[in-house]
Amino acid sequence: MIRLPLVLFFSAVLFSTGVYGVLARRNAVLVLMSIELMLNAVNLNLVAFSQFWHDVTGQVFALFVIAVAAAEVGIGLAIVILIYRNRETINIDEVNLLKW
Amino acid sequence: MVVAAETVSATGIGPGFTRLAWVVAVLPLVSAALTLFFGKRTPGRGWIYGVTAMGAGFVISVLVLWHFVQGGSAVSSSVTWFTIGPLHVEAGQFVDGLTAIMLVVVTAVSLAVHVYSIGYMQGDVRFTWFYVVLSVFTAAMLDVVIADNLIQLLVGWEVMGLCSYLLIGHWWEEGINSNAAIKAFITTRIGDVPFMFGIFVLIAATGFHSANIQEVGELVGGADVSRGLVSVAALLLFGGTIGKSAQFPLHVWLPDAMQGPTPVSALIHAATMVAAGVYLVGRLYSVFLHAAPEVLRFVGVIGGITMFGAALLALVQDDIKRVLAYSTISQLAYMVMIMSVGPAGRDAAFFHLFTHAFFKALLFLGAGCVIHAVHSNDMSEMGGLWRRMPVTFWTFAVGSAALAGIPPLAGFWSKDELLVAGSKGHAVVFTLMLVTALVTAFYTARMVMQTFFGAYRGHGEPHEAPAVMTGPLVALAFGTITVGFLGAAVTRGVFFKWVFFEAPEPVTFVPWVATLSILAAGLGILAGWYVYRDQPEPDPVFQLGWLSSLLVNKFYLDEVYMHGIVLPVRDRVSAAVVWFDRNVVDGVVNGTARLTKDLAFGTDEFDRTVVDGAVNGVAQAAGFTGGLLRYLQSGNVQRYAAFLFVGVVVLAIVITRV
Numbered sequence: 001m002i003r004l005p006l007v008l009f010f011s012a013v014l015f016s017t018g019v020y021g022v023l024a025r026r027n028a029v030l031v032l033m034s035i036e037l038m039l040n041a042v043n044l045n046l047v048a049f050s051q052f053w054h055d056v057t058g059q060v061f062a063l064f065v066i067a068v069a070a071a072e073v074g075i076g077l078a079i080v081i082l083i084y085r086n087r088e089t090i091n092i093d094e095v096n097l098l099k100w
Numbered sequence: 101m102v103v104a105a106e107t108v109s110a111t112g113i114g115p116g117f118t119r120l121a122w123v124v125a126v127l128p129l130v131s132a133a134l135t136l137f138f139g140k141r142t143p144g145r146g147w148i149y150g151v152t153a154m155g156a157g158f159v160i161s162v163l164v165l166w167h168f169v170q171g172g173s174a175v176s177s178s179v180t181w182f183t184i185g186p187l188h189v190e191a192g193q194f195v196d197g198l199t200a201i202m203l204v205v206v207t208a209v210s211l212a213v214h215v216y217s218i219g220y221m222q223g224d225v226r227f228t229w230f231y232v233v234l235s236v237f238t239a240a241m242l243d244v245v246i247a248d249n250l251i252q253l254l255v256g257w258e259v260m261g262l263c264s265y266l267l268i269g270h271w272w273e274e275g276i277n278s279n280a281a282i283k284a285f286i287t288t289r290i291g292d293v294p295f296m297f298g299i300f301v302l303i304a305a306t307g308f309h310s311a312n313i314q315e316v317g318e319l320v321g322g323a324d325v326s327r328g329l330v331s332v333a334a335l336l337l338f339g340g341t342i343g344k345s346a347q348f349p350l351h352v353w354l355p356d357a358m359q360g361p362t363p364v365s366a367l368i369h370a371a372t373m374v375a376a377g378v379y380l381v382g383r384l385y386s387v388f389l390h391a392a393p394e395v396l397r398f399v400g401v402i403g404g405i406t407m408f409g410a411a412l413l414a415l416v417q418d419d420i421k422r423v424l425a426y427s428t429i430s431q432l433a434y435m436v437m438i439m440s441v442g443p444a445g446r447d448a449a450f451f452h453l454f455t456h457a458f459f460k461a462l463l464f465l466g467a468g469c470v471i472h473a474v475h476s477n478d479m480s481e482m483g484g485l486w487r488r489m490p491v492t493f494w495t496f497a498v499g500s501a502a503l504a505g506i507p508p509l510a511g512f513w514s515k516d517e518l519l520v521a522g523s524k525g526h527a528v529v530f531t532l533m534l535v536t537a538l539v540t541a542f543y544t545a546r547m548v549m550q551t552f553f554g555a556y557r558g559h560g561e562p563h564e565a566p567a568v569m570t571g572p573l574v575a576l577a578f579g580t581i582t583v584g585f586l587g588a589a590v591t592r593g594v595f596f597k598w599v600f601f602e603a604p605e606p607v608t609f610v611p612w613v614a615t616l617s618i619l620a621a622g623l624g625i626l627a628g629w630y631v632y633r634d635q636p637e638p639d640p641v642f643q644l645g646w647l648s649s650l651l652v653n654k655f656y657l658d659e660v661y662m663h664g665i666v667l668p669v670r671d672r673v674s675a676a677v678v679w680f681d682r683n684v685v686d687g688v689v690n691g692t693a694r695l696t697k698d699l700a701f702g703t704d705e706f707d708r709t710v711v712d713g714a715v716n717g718v719a720q721a722a723g724f725t726g727g728l729l730r731y732l733q734s735g736n737v738q739r740y741a742a743f744l745f746v747g748v749v750v751l752a753i754v755i756t757r758v
Contacts, residue, residue: 023742031738092737099735 007048015041028083028090032076039069118167118175121195124160124203125242127153128210132235139228146228147218150235154211157242161203168197168598176248176314187308194248194314197598201454202245202379206372208579209461210238212572213367216465219569220363220472230270234367237263241372245379249311250299253380257295257340260373261288267368268360280359287353291343298336302387305329317386327392334391337384338399345377345432348406352657354429355413358421358477362468365421370428370464371457378435378453382446385439385601396440400525403437404532406430409655411539415546416641416651419477420467423547424460427503430536431456437533438518441525443601448517450599451587455510458583459502462576466496469569470551473562479550481558483635489564493552495573500548502580504541505621510584512617517587519613537620545628546641554635 014037021034043062050058084090131153139146167175178192193199214234221227240263243256262285269281303311305326306319320330341347346354357369368374381388381399388396407430414426435449435456469492474482486493502511515537522530556562564570587595593607631640642648653659 019745023738023745095737096735099733 004048004052007044011041011044011048014038014044026091026093028080028092028095029077031092032073032080035076036069036073039065118164118172118195118200119177120160121164121175121199121203122193122246124157124164124207125193125239125246127157127160128235128239128242132232132239135228135235136232139231144218147214147231150231151211151214151218153235154207154214154238157238158204158207158211161200161207164195165197165200165204165598168200169594171597178248178312181249181251185308187303187311189251189311190249191252192248193246195246197600198382198450199245201450201595201599203242205454205457206238206241206245209367209371209457209576210234210241212461212465212576213363216366216468216569216572217361217363219566220468221361224361226270230267230361233263233266233270234364237267237368237373241376244376247313249313250302250316251311253313254296254299257344257376258292260368260376261285261292261344264288264357264368264373267364268357270361270364271359277359280353280356284353284357287350288343291339291341291350293339294336295340295343298333298339301329301336302333302384305333313383317384320387320390325390327390330387331391331395334384334388334395335398337380337387338395338402341377341381341436342402343377344380345374345436346406346429347377347402347433347436348409349657351406351410351429352654352661355417355422355425355654358419358425362421362464362471365425366461366464366468369425370460374428374432375435375453375457378432378439378449381436381439382450382601385443385446388439389443400437400440400529403433403435403440404529406433407437407536408532408539411536411543412651413654414543415539416648418479418639420470420479420482420547420551421464421477423479423543424463424467427463427540427543428460430540431460431503434515434518434533434536437529438521441521441529444524444605445518445521446601447596447599447605448514448521451517451595452514454587454595455502455514455580455584458576458579459499459509459511462495462499462573462580463503465569465573465576466492466499469565469573470496470562472565472569474558475560476558479547480639482551482556483554483558484552484556485562486552488556488562491564491570491573495570495577496552497548498577498580500544502584504544504625505537505617506625507614507618508581508584508588510580510582512621513584513588516609516614516617517607519617520608520610523610523613534616534620537617538624541621541624542628545625546632549628549632550635553632557635 018034018036018038018041021037022031025031025034043065046058046062046065050056050062080090083095087095089095128150131149134149135146139149142148174194174196176192176194178190181189181191183189214231217230217234221230224230237260240256240259244253244260247253247256265281265285268284269278272278272281299311302316302320306316306322307325309319310316319325343350354369354374358365360369388399410426410429410433414423414430417423417426431452435452438445438449438452469489470482470485471477473485473489473492476482498509502509505512505515507513519530519533519537522533585591587593587607588609596607597604642652650656
């Protein structure tokens with residue numbers, strides 16, 4: 001039985017890694033992957049608390065998050081592919097048309 | 101005098117026919133329109149319409165009178181005219197014996213004048229127009245007579261004033277004629293304005309219920325009606341009488357009105373329009389009775405002054421029409437004055453009005469024939485005409501005898517009624533009436549002597565007037581001889597069974613009054629004959645020193661008016677008005693314009709700087725802040741994400757701390 005604080009600490013590290021990836025990486029695919037890391041950090045928390053409280057709701061919610069994350073990655077990758085086809089780059093610093 | 105319910109008379113003319121009396125008043129209006137539109141294309145230039153309408157009107161009037169001869173009661177009918185709040189004004193007719201008598205008088209005299217004018221106005225440049233106005237005038241007079249309410253009466257009253265103005269100035273090419281027309285119009289207007297306000301006051305005094313003459317006449321007796329207001333109304337109404345019936349001090353227009361064509365003088369300035377003032381007082385007699393007694397006393401004093409003063413003025417006139425004009429003023433004043441003694445006086449006044457219309461119209465038309473023959477109004481250019489113009493002479497003599505009061509002519513009977521009524525009043529009144537009768541007889545004799553007797557002093561060879569002119573003379577002379585008997589004691593005064601105030605007054609023949617009356621008339625005529633039997637030159641009436649100059653100058657009233665009113669108004673008031681207009685009114689107008697212009701400049705400046713400044717300032721401020729804020733929207737997704745993250749962290753800290 002893994003103790004809860006250990007899991008939460010691991011989850012926080014994972015989330016922070018995700019945040020860093022989202023804010024710092026230039027590659028859109030890596031940004032998407034970082035978002036996945038954050039989502040899974042959340043999932044980890046949900047499952048951990050579910051185990052801790054003996055309440056299955058957290059696990060159900062984690063399953064939802066996994067499903068939504070799958071859809072999100074699907075749409076996100078499709079957008080990245082379309083951007084690449086149009087701009088021949090997936091560096092998101094260059095994808096800045098939506099500005100003043 | 102209750103607005104009587106209809107009673108079906110035994111036979112003949114019933115109230116149903118009398119109901120159609122208004123047709124009499126409408127007929128001349130129709131003929132006026134026909135004359136106006138088709139007159140000039142009609143052979144004879146359009147007299148036919150007026151004469152036909154008057155003839156038909158006369159016949160209907162006589163039939164309406166027949167209803168009252170048979171003892172019928174008053175008939176009234178009306179339609180709603182307009183309503184102002186509680187005041188309900190109707191247009192309609194009220195026909196009683198008095199109305200019927202007046203209808204007969206007006207249509208008879210008007211018919212005579214219409215026929216007479218065919219000859220008198222022959223070849224006149226405005227012949228057709230003359231007939232148009234003559235018809236409109238008759239319609240207006242009939243409207244006054246038949247009106248059942250004060251507003252409708254006022255309309256007819258004012259239209260008469262207008263027609264009088266138009267007809268006096270018929271030959272307006274000469275300045276003296278148009279001046280006389282203006283004088284008549286303005287002078288009567290001075291009386292008409294109080295008259296109009298009198299109507300308003302009367303309606304207000306009786307509580308804004310109605311303008312109906314009969315209803316108002318009953319209401320003024322009510323307990324809740326202010327006696328003071330009724331007195332004011334009566335005085336104001338009497339102002340209209342003073343103007344229209346040419347009473348002192350507004351009588352000055354009537355002699356000048358003789359500048360009009362003679363038939364006009366006969367119709368308007370002798371028989372009908374000037375009688376409207378007397379008719380008004382009699383019609384609204386209940387108002388005068390319920391006013392303070394001083395009002396009727398005032399009426400009597402005005403009548404007395406006018407009666408005697410005008411008779412004296414008639415003495416010194418050289419113009420035959422002016423003699424008749426002053427005589428008319430004097431005779432009207434008889435009627436006005438006798439109104440002041442009570443209901444008996446009112447009825448006597450109407451009887452005199454009735455007979456006077458016939459003999460005065462006759463005298464004027466006769467004078468017209470003479471003027472037509474000698475081409476002058478001046479009696480010093482006449483004389484000896486009785487051989488040359490026998491019909492005119494005999495009819496004129498009948499009229500003169502009636503005016504002087506010789507029995508058994510109409511003037512004697514009516515003057516006798518006046519004197520009987522007067523003998524019940526103050527002794528001064530009765531004496532003044534007798535003296536005036538004497539003066540009347542004297543100036544009548546003087547006029548006849550100077551015109552028809554002695555040697556002819558004019559130019560050319562005068563001839564008798566054509567039949568179309570002498571015909572009306574004969575008809576009116578017949579009337580002058582006969583109508584007097586209607587009110588005479590010998591026929592038990594049937595006239596007073598038709599015309600009465602509240603209840604018929606019994607006609608009494610007072611021998612001593614009649615004797616005095618005949619004595620006065622006889623003395624006057626004898627004196628006139630004696631003084632003028634061989635045409636003294638110069639005329640003795642001009643050799644009475646200061647008295648003559650006082651009379652020749654008409655008591656200096658015209659001078660007083662000229663220097664006291666007309667000239668000051670023209671020179672001072674007009675100048676002041678012009679100054680006021682130039683400086684104050686124009687100043688206000690120009691000042692307003694300048695102020696508006698300055699304001700407009702100010703507004704323009706404000707608009708440009710403040711309003712536009714505010715609008716532009718808002719836009720610039722928005723642009724400036726927008727310029728600052730746009731740097732936030734870099735398009736860099738990761739920067740947005742960083743903002744988001746920071747925001748979430750801040751929120752998390754805040755939420756957990758709170």
